[in-house]
C-alpha cells in the first residue's frame with residue numbers, strides 16, 4: 001500500500017482521506033491552518049459509524065481506518081515518501097500555482113501531483129514546473145468517499161504513464177475514473193450539469209414549470225435510471241434496435257427543441273427571486289445544514305444499495 005498526502009484538509013481533503021485510507025493507504029494530512037488536519041481527522045471519526053452501518057468501510061474496522069490517518073507537522077513531513085499527492089486548497093489559480101510549486105520542489109520525484117480543482121485547467125498552474133509531466137487534475141464529486149466518479153484531466157504535457165497510473169490508483173481505491181483525452185473547461189461532469197441547469201432555469205424563467213416540478217422530473221423521473229446507467233446506455237435500451245434505432249426514431253423531437261434552447265438565461269436575474277423564494281419556502285435557510293446531513297445519509301444508503309444490487313442483479 002502507498003503513502004498518500006492530502007494537502008488542504010477542508011471539505012474535499014477530508015473526503016479523499018476517507019477514500020484513500022479505506023483503500024488501505026497511509027494518509028498524511030496537511031493544511032496551512034494549524035489544527036485543521038486534526039479537525040479533519042475528528043470529523044472523519046464522526047462519520048465512521050454511519051459508514052460502518054451502511055457497509056461502506058470496505059471491510060475495515062473504524063479503528064483500522066483511523067490508524068492509517070495522521071496529521072503532519074510540516075508540508076515536508078506530509079510529502080515524505082508519498083506516491084500520490086492530492087491537493088485540495090481553495091479554488092484560486094494563484095493559490096494552486098504557489099502550492100504546486102511547493103509540491104513539485106518537495107515531493108519525491110516519482111510522486112503524482114493531483115489537484116482536486118473543480119474548474120481550473122491543469123495547464124493554468126503547472127506549465128512552469130520542472131515536474132509538470134507528473135501533474136494533473138483529479139476532480140471528485142463531494143463527498144468523494146460516497147461518489148465514485150472522479151475526472152482525471154491531463155495538461156498537454158502530462159505524461160500518459162502518469163494518467164494511466166492515476167487511473168489504476170483510483171480504480172483500486174474503489175473510484176470510477178473518467179479519463180479525459182485532453183483538458184476542456186468544465187471537464188465532463190460540469191458541462192453536462194451546466195446544460196441541465198441552464199434548461200432548468202429556462203423552464204422556470206419562461207413560466208413553463210415550477211422549480212419543484214423541474215426537480216420532480218429529475219428526482220422521480222430521469223435520475224432513477226441515471227443512478228445506475230448513463231445517457232448513452234439509457235437510449236441504447238430505449239429503442240428495440242438500440243442506439244441507432246433510438247436516434248432514427250427520436251432525433252426529430254430534440255431537433256425541434258434545440259432552437260428554443262439557444263437563448264442564454266441569467267441565473268442571477270429575475271428568475272432567481274422565484275427560485276430562491278420557492279426553495280426557501282420549502283427549506284428555510286436555518287435548515288440547510290440539517291438537510292446537507294440528510295443528503296449525505298441518503299447518498300450512503302444509495303451507495304450501499306448500488307453495491308448490493310450489483311452483487312444480486314449484476315453490474
Ligand SMILES: NC(=O)c1ccc[n+]([C@@H]2O[C@H](COP(=O)([O-])OP(=O)(O)OC[C@H]3O[C@@H](n4cnc5c(N)ncnc54)[C@H](O)[C@@H]3O)[C@@H](O)[C@H]2O)c1
Pocket residue numbers: 007008009010011012013030031032033036087088089090091092095099116117118119139140141142
Ligand atoms: N466543495 C466541493 O463540493 C468541491 C467538489 C469538487 C472539488 N472541489 C475543489 O476542491 C478544492 C478544495 O475545496 P474545499 O471545498 O475542500 O474547500 P475548503 O475551503 O473546505 O478547504 C480548503 C482548505 O485548504 C486550506 N488551505 C488554504 N491555503 C492553503 C495552502 N497554501 N496550503 C495548504 N492548505 C491550504 C484551508 O485552510 C482549507 O482547510 C477546490 O479546488 C475546490 O474547487 C470542491
